[in-house]
Amino acid sequence: MSTFVTAYLLVWAAIFWHVLRLVARQSRLEQTARALNNQVQEMQEREEQSVARAA
């Protein structure tokens, strides 16, 4: 029984590790997307302000 249990635990630990890496990557990706989105918003606001000042 122990050989089978070892093999099964090994397989599920590896799959779990892979899924954890996927989740970590997704969270990093969302963080970068948010930062980029903020940057674009700031750019737009600055552009609007400069247009308003010029007017």
Add this chain to the structure above:
Amino acid sequence: MHSRLWCIPVAALVAAAILAVCLVAPTEETMGDAQRIVYIHVAMAWLALVGFLIVGAAGAMYLRGRNLLWDHWAQAAAELGWLCASLTLATGSLWAHAAWNTWWTWDPRLLTSFILWAAYSGYLLVRGSLDDPHRRARLGAVLAIVGVFDVPLVIMATRWFRGMHPTSPGMDPTMRLVLWLSVFSFTGLFVLLLAIRRRQLRQEGLLADLERQTPLEDRYAKERTCLPS
């Protein structure tokens, strides 16, 4: 979104397979419970082979049209395939110790499986060392197409060469059914993880493009504002 919808049926399938392996499959007379490794070992080996075929096919499609979307499929399949190839060797080694009283032997099937694992590892290492996406995809595709030639060797190794690894031993009908269920459920999990990772790689690519398009002046201005005065 679509991937999330598939999570529930795949999880149910996997749970059913685990229960079937532990409770439904009969215990083999000679090897006892150690024989139950077959249900995960065969599934992992099958997915390692399928994974490399996907890597090779996606590589060929990339070379045909130079579309990086194919490269995302190749990378996602390679990462999962490497995991399956590693688990094939690990579970096989555990089984070999129980059946042959040795962790490893240079049997033709074992040797060709090891070559497949090395091909996956080499492929991922080469990809990891290159920054340019197209160069990475091109070189990866060539390596994958060369590596694909090992897949038929793995499959036919037990028929073409004499070794210790069994070809396809006769099985009790319940055992065969549980084996099919296990292979099917792990394939479902593989496809789900592949789709999620592929989408993630596409998003990473889009973000990298967007970052490149952001005007440098603005980035420098932002960095200056972040610096302590």
